[in-house]
Amino acid sequence: xQVKKIHxxxxxxxxxxxxIVLILGFFDGVHRGHAKVIKEGVQLAQDQGLTSVVMTFxxxxxxxxxxxxxxxxxxxxxxxxxxxxxxxxxxxxxYEMDFTSSLGAxxxxxxxxxxxxxxxxxxxxxxxxxxxGKKDIANMxxxxxxxxxxxxxxxxxxxxxxxxxxxxxxxxxxxxNGQVKAANQLLGYYYETSGYVIHGEARGRDLxxxxxxxxxHPQVFLPGVGIYTVAIQVNGQWYGGMASxxxxxxxxxRNNQSIEVNIFDFDQMIYGENVRIKWLDYLRSEEKFDSxxxxxxxxxxxxxxxxxxxxxxxxxxxx
Numbered sequence: 001x002q003v004k005k006i007h008x009x010x011x012x013x014x015x016x017x018x019x020i021v022l023i024l025g026f027f028d029g030v031h032r033g034h035a036k037v038i039k040e041g042v043q044l045a046q047d048q049g050l051t052s053v054v055m056t057f058x059x060x061x062x063x064x065x066x067x068x069x070x071x072x073x074x075x076x077x078x079x080x081x082x083x084x085x086x087x088x089x090x091x092x093x094x095y096e097m098d099f100t101s102s103l104g105a106x107x108x109x110x111x112x113x114x115x116x117x118x119x120x121x122x123x124x125x126x127x128x129x130x131x132x133g134k135k136d137i138a139n140m141x142x143x144x145x146x147x148x149x150x151x152x153x154x155x156x157x158x159x160x161x162x163x164x165x166x167x168x169x170x171x172x173x174x175x176x177n178g179q180v181k182a183a184n185q186l187l188g189y190y191y192e193t194s195g196y197v198i199h200g201e202a203r204g205r206d207l208x209x210x211x212x213x214x215x216x217h218p219q220v221f222l223p224g225v226g227i228y229t230v231a232i233q234v235n236g237q238w239y240g241g242m243a244s245x246x247x248x249x250x251x252x253x254r255n256n257q258s259i260e261v262n263i264f265d266f267d268q269m270i271y272g273e274n275v276r277i278k279w280l281d282y283l284r285s286e287e288k289f290d291s292x293x294x295x296x297x298x299x300x301x302x303x304x305x306x307x308x309x310x311x312x313x314x315x316x317x318x319x
Contacts, residue, residue: 001087003094005058008103015119016093020053021045022121022151023091024130027056029076030085032188033127033159033166040156041125042090050122052092055115056082057099064101074221076168076175076187078194085189088319095119108138112146125154161186178224180279190231190278190317193220197270200260201248209299211244211260212270214277225257227283229306231318232261233276238318240264240310242302243277246286262299264307278318281309 006014023041027034038054045052058079077085086094097103106114111132116124124143132138140155147153159166166186174183175191184190193216200213212232216222223245230243241263248258261277283302289295 001091005096007098019120019122020051021123023054024126028168031186036159037127037156038089054091055095057097059099061099075219108133117150121151123152127156128158172221176224178226178282180223181281192278194276196274209262211262214259223279225286228279229281229309231278234270239266242306
């Protein structure tokens with residue numbers, strides 16, 4: 001997949017010169033609903049002998065207009081992970097637009113002209129709730145009228161399960177509540193965060209369960225406090241493990257939240273290494289134990305529970 005960064009106002013030379021199927025969306029998380037939109041656009045392009053092009057933004061538009069709030073603005077994917085997931089859906093070209101106040105100031109008519117007609121779109125594909133300005137005047141219902149016959153519009157209807165619409169907001173809430181298994185079902189893959197290994201307090205080593213302390217990517221949404229079964233990638237190799245997100249309450253409540261991963265069958269010095277963590281299942285809440293031995297006994301149970309879950313893991317799902 002070819003990736004092109006575009007800044008408003010752009011240079012026409014930056015664009016693909018032939019007719020395209022233009023697929024629109026922010027696609028945070030690239031969940032099953034997003035994948036449906038992208039797949040339909042890719043299939044249409046293949047059927048018509050055209051190039052499939054995704055246009056997305058480098059940041060969520062709300063960040064330009066609102067104060068940053070991690071509970072609302074943290075992403076489900078890093079930029080690199082998002083691009084990888086989109087590429088796996090067969091997209092030919094991705095235009096990554098810098099979302100700025102000047103871009104956001106365009107009228108719906110200007111956006112359609114500059115970013116659909118002038119991009120040589122023969123078809124425009126987007127989800128039913130996609131907007132290109134204020135939602136009451138720049139929605140998918142109005143797009144065919146604004147197209148004026150210059151391109152065809154394909155609206156992909158809501159993708160839902162028995163609990164309702166599959167959305168990034170719903171997935172984020174599940175992850176915040178520790179319900180990573182349910183979130184993974186909606187995503188269509190295992191939820192992932194990234195970071196690098198830092199020094200901790202080494203209590204895990206004293207307990208017989210050494211941990212890698214992780215400094216997470218600052219803009220990616222973290223699961224809620226608790227103990228989880230995970231897979232962690234170190235130097236390109238995946239390992240099973242169990243992770244804690246919390247405040248080390250057994251040894252005195254700490255002000256800052258920590259992420260610690262006990263990596264099974266692993267004995268390497270990895271400070272400073274970049275890692276990826278896949279959150280597979282929730283084990284239990286963070287607890288305050290009366291003694292170190294009580295905690296050690298519980299960690300033994302957590303490891304056995306995690307090993308059972310990892311035994312059922314399809315290694316092909318680790319990408």
